Amino acid sequence: MRILLVTDAWEPQVNGVVRTLSRTVEECRAMGHEVEVIHPGLGFKTFPLPTYPEIKMAVGARKDLEARFKAFEPEAIHIATEGSLGQAARAICLKWKLPFTTSYHTKFPEYVNARLPFIPISAGYWFMRRFHNSGNRLMVATPSMRDMLTERGFNNITPWARGVDTELFHPDKRHMGGESVYEGLQGPIFVYIGRVAVEKNIESFLDLDLPGTKVIVGPGPQLEELKKKYPEVVFTGNKSGDELARHFADADVMVFPSFTDTFGLVILESMATGTPVAAYVANGPKDIIPGSKAGSVNDDLKTACLEALEMKREDCRAYAEKYSWRSCAEEFVQNLKPQPRPERRRFWRRLRRLGRRG
Structure with missing residues (x-):
């Protein structure tokens, strides 16, 4: 199947x-x-998204997107984010009456309200509902997110689980070479790993x-604000690859204080x-952690932190092995809404003819 994915969030983010x-x-x-x-x-x-400059918002992309749609002739279209590219792709699909799916990755209304309190959460959900309800199917990561969005008037919700790289993130990374990345620090080590931003509730x-x-x-x-406010805390900066895996593995507990993530x-x-992992009772953690022994x-x-400290590391690994990226991708493909084949062929043929006449 030819799948078109439109996203405002992509590498090197x-x-x-x-x-x-x-x-x-x-x-x-x-x-295949x-x-x-x-x-x-x-x-x-592009211009940097205010308060999150790593994300670039494309401007004036509509015509370019239309050309890319025509050149690729997708059988299924998935719009992953609600930014400027997502909005343009949605408008094209609605104009051309193309079926498309969307996914809900971030509690965007809460994210905006945490940074700009004068924008009410209700306004954010009005925007999100308008965007996602125009699609054929909305993919969400957890049952609690499905229930919460259903209560807020979202339609056609279906599950789309997540996966983990069990080769990169492996217990063998713990104390590699006989040393810990936290060497010299008093244990136990409680670590937060992720973006250092106000909506993550790190304080x-x-x-x-x-x-x-x-x-x-x-x-x-x-980051700089928290460094000044909490001089007794160790801040390592960004880590990736094996180095990141070691910072997970060498810790005693990973603390996840966020209320705005949909999975984590x-x-x-x-x-x-x-x-x-220790976390609040929030969307994501409450779907993944209870009953896991992890x-x-x-x-x-x-x-939660002190209880997690008593968990067995082998139980954590055993639970994570139940999640794979292949099963995640298979579920994603099953959730797509492709056009019926005969109708699809007629549509793109007609669009090409119109383009030549223009």
Whole structure:
């Protein structure tokens, strides 16, 4: 199948959305599908998204997108994000009456409200509902997100699980060469790994009275502010690849304090290395962690941290091995809404004729 993916979030950005999409594309291609990805790095004029400059918003991309649609003649179209490229692709699909699917990756209304409190969450959900309800199917990562969005008036919701790279994130990375990346720090090591930004609720972790050492791994706009405010905390900056895997593996507990994520890939990445996870009772953690023997969720984050500290590392690894990127990609393909074949052929043939006349 020829699959067209439109996304405002793509490499070299480093976040859970990009990891999910890039690994899904990789697996789809390995399964024999032809995947075309339209993203901001294809030469569009862009501007940095306010408060998240790593994401580039394309401007004036509509005509270019139409040309790419015609050249590729997709059998199925998936619009992954609600940014400027996603909006343009949605408009094209509605104009040409093409079926398309969307996915919900971030609690965008809460994200915006955390940074711009004068914008009410209800306005954000009006925008998101208008965007996603115009598609044929909305993919979400967890049952709690499905229930929450259903209550808010979203339609045609279907599950799309996530995966984890169990080779990169592996227990063998723990204390490689007989040393820890946290060598010299007092244990136990409680680590947050991810983007350092206000919507991640990191200060609720840093304010806890915990034994040992707190460590923050990752970049972000709140990094310098938190360094000054919490001089006793260790900040490592951004890590990737094997180095990132070691920071998961050498920790004793990975703490996930966010309320705005819809899943939290770092939860599975931590578990895959054998490190248990502590989190609030929030969308994502409450779907993944309870009953896993790989972590703890609690309205009291300190309690969750201390409970996670007692978890067995082998149980964490065993649970993470249940998630694969291949099954994630297979579910993604099953969720797509391709055009019926005869209708598809007639449509693109007619569009080509109209283009020649123009």
